[in-house]
Amino acid sequence: MNVAFLGLGAIGLPMARHVASHFTLTTWNRTQSKATAFAQQHGARAAATPREAVQGADVVITCLPTSKEVEGLLDGADGLLAGLKDGATLVDCTSGDPTTSQRIAARLASSTQRFIDAPVSGGVSGAEQGTLTIMCGGEEADLTRVRPVLETFGKKIVLCGAVGAGHAVKAVNQALLGVHLYAASEGLAALVKAGVSPTLALEVINASSGRCNATENLIPQRVLTRAFPRTFRLALLEKDLGIAAAFARTQGVSAPVLQLTTELYRAARRELGEEADHVEIAKVIERTSGTEIRG
Numbered sequence: 121m122n123v124a125f126l127g128l129g130a131i132g133l134p135m136a137r138h139v140a141s142h143f144t145l146t147t148w149n150r151t152q153s154k155a156t157a158f159a160q161q162h163g164a165r166a167a168a169t170p171r172e173a174v175q176g177a178d179v180v181i182t183c184l185p186t187s188k189e190v191e192g193l194l195d196g197a198d199g200l201l202a203g204l205k206d207g208a209t210l211v212d213c214t215s216g217d218p219t220t221s222q223r224i225a226a227r228l229a230s231s232t233q234r235f236i237d238a239p240v241s242g243g244v245s246g247a248e249q250g251t252l253t254i255m256c257g258g259e260e261a262d263l264t265r266v267r268p269v270l271e272t273f274g275k276k277i278v279l280c281g282a283v284g285a286g287h288a289v290k291a292v293n294q295a296l297l298g299v300h301l302y303a304a305s306e307g308l309a310a311l312v313k314a315g316v317s318p319t320l321a322l323e324v325i326n327a328s329s330g331r332c333n334a335t336e337n338l339i340p341q342r343v344l345t346r347a348f349p350r351t352f353r354l355a356l357l358e359k360d361l362g363i364a365a366a367f368a369r370t371q372g373v374s375a376p377v378l379q380l381t382t383e384l385y386r387a388a389r390r391e392l393g394e395e396a397d398h399v400e401i402a403k404v405i406e407r408t409s410g411t412e413i414r415g
């Protein structure tokens with residue numbers, strides 16, 4: 121199978137690296153120098169436009185910030201649709217929104233071209249190790265066809281339902297990450313102010329019912345150490361929370377916690393900037409509470 125990969129960002133790049141080691145790969149990236157450097161390093165081809173990238177590809181993977189950017193690649197003389205061949209499957213690994221994906225799928229469904237939403241979880245380290253969880257929306261036969269490509273970077277690959285279902289599950293997962301990270305940081309800030317060691321508090325919580333990825337991994341490894349590595353932008357988590365809140369509303373669930381958390385992350389993004397990492401949300405809580413969660 122020939123594969124095209126569009127979007128060599130923080131997580132797209134290590135995913136594309138795994139694809140390149142098993143399939144003939146053509147890449148495209150908005151900043152072309154990244155695609156050229158990738159091609160030289162990993163024996164792939166770098167295309168100048170989305171149209172050129174997807175020509176001849178059986179599987180086209182996109183991994184962009186939001187569904188809006190994916191939709192933005194489709195049209196025009198250099199657009200993806202101008203080059204997509206009959207029988208090709210577009211696999212969108214963006215953490216996108218269900219409604220836009222359904223619209224994109226409907227545009228492809230007029231021919232033999234197919235669409236699967238396939239957002240990933242597991243972070244940059246999971247992408248590097250090829251152990252991502254991939255939650256898919258689409259037809260089973262389409263997933264079966266592209267599964268060998270997804271298996272190069274994914275360990276658990278689950279069909280969640282029709283087109284959009286993968287994005288919906290991903291948004292809910294991300295919303296939980298956002299809520300947990302915020303609430304754990306608030307609670308730890310209060311404990312520090314009360315004179316409790318955050319290291320000890322986490323030891324207790326992680327042996328108790330409140331434990332989560334934020335308490336087990338993110339806060340000990342990134343906040344207590346003050347490392348704050350930039351692996352997943354806070355702006356992207358804000359986007360995911362917004363998708364989850366909107367998705368809940370479309371299902372008739374008012375979801376006040378998801379709405380409030382979206383607004384808290386939006387305010388934090390305005391304060392910290394577009395490039396801040398999601399774990400840097402703890403810095404906002406530290407600033408407003410006048411303390412540091414330091415190990």
Ligand code: NDP
Pocket residue numbers: 127128129130131132133149150151154183184185186189192213214215216240241242243244351352353356357
């Ligand atoms: P980055 O911000 O690191 O990279 C974004 C990519 O999209 C870059 O290749 C960028 O190109 C490209 N891009 C941005 N705007 C446009 C545009 N208007 N047109 C075309 N290309 C564009 O994001 P990530 O790689 O971190 O995330 C990608 C997706 O994966 C997001 O939906 C995110 O939520 C999701 N995700 C990320 C995880 C992570 O740990 N990072 C974990 C799980 C999911 P350029 O190089 O020119 O800037």
